[in-house]
Amino acid sequence: MLSATALEKSYPTGDGPLRVLRGVSLHIAAGESVALTGESGSGKSTLLHILGCLDSPDAGSLTLDGAPLDGLDEAGRAAVRRDRIGVVFQQLNLIPSLSVGANLSFQARLADRLDPAWQETLTRRLGLSSLLDRYPEELSGGQQQRVAIGRAIAARPRMVLADEPTGNLDEDTAREVLALLLDLVAETGAGLLIVTHSLSLADRLDRRLHLRAGQLA
Numbered sequence: 001m002l003s004a005t006a007l008e009k010s011y012p013t014g015d016g017p018l019r020v021l022r023g024v025s026l027h028i029a030a031g032e033s034v035a036l037t038g039e040s041g042s043g044k045s046t047l048l049h050i051l052g053c054l055d056s057p058d059a060g061s062l063t064l065d066g067a068p069l070d071g072l073d074e075a076g077r078a079a080v081r082r083d084r085i086g087v088v089f090q091q092l093n094l095i096p097s098l099s100v101g102a103n104l105s106f107q108a109r110l111a112d113r114l115d116p117a118w119q120e121t122l123t124r125r126l127g128l129s130s131l132l133d134r135y136p137e138e139l140s141g142g143q144q145q146r147v148a149i150g151r152a153i154a155a156r157p158r159m160v161l162a163d164e165p166t167g168n169l170d171e172d173t174a175r176e177v178l179a180l181l182l183d184l185v186a187e188t189g190a191g192l193l194i195v196t197h198s199l200s201l202a203d204r205l206d207r208r209l210h211l212r213a214g215q216l217a
């Protein structure tokens with residue numbers, strides 16, 4: 001499924017390059033759910049952006065379903081993101097000019113994989129059925145977070161990458177959202193990687209990876 005080998009990433013800073021990832025290798029199998037933990041600033045979001053083809057590593061390689069993702073140009077990376085990867089960003093990135101319903105179906109339409117029955121199931125399970133005609137600015141933070149999750153999984157991606165996807169949710173809603181993500185993984189054989197500070201959430205996934213000093217433990 002998703003494999004990364006010897007990823008390196010540095011950011012330029014006033015004090016010289018800041019080495020955030022120092023030889024990170026990982027493999028996420030089909031149908032597997034993995035938590036990514038680590039202190040604030042340890043590089044979790046950086047790694048998630050690289051795995052999601054949103055940023056390139058300085059060195060190292062990535063494959064998805066056996067096909068290399070390195071060396072793709074921006075159009076190639078955009079196609080991978082559209083067709084095979086669902087990302088839930090920390091900043092959510094909902095489209096303000098589109099209604100909740102249109103945001104939810106956005107990526108599935110782009111990928112030409114809109115499935116009304118699945119769309120209706122996830123809208124219901126995310127508790128968004130009565131909010132479809134609203135706009136993102138008319139939603140609470142937790143409601144916006146649920147729209148971002150629905151949008152990421154509407155096209156049934158091969159890999160779901162989520163940055164603190166339940167951070168703004170109350171306990172019951174967080175449990176339901178996690179259950180939905182895990183059901184998707186079980187039903188479609190997608191892989192799931194969740195960045196989280198919550199050890200209780202991490203405990204409900206198959207495996208935990210911990211990022212420290214630029215390496216995984």
Ligand SMILES: Nc1ncnc2c1ncn2[C@@H]1O[C@H](COP(=O)(O)OP(=O)(O)OP(=O)(O)O)[C@@H](O)[C@H]1O
Pocket residue numbers: 011012013018020038039040041042043044045046047
């Ligand atoms: N564009 C950038 N330019 C310079 N430094 C950056 C940039 N993006 C991130 N960093 C630095 O890289 C390090 C890793 O950042 P990253 O956001 O990946 O950490 P994180 O583990 O996701 O943190 P958090 O849990 O607080 O979200 C931090 O020290 C951060 O300040």
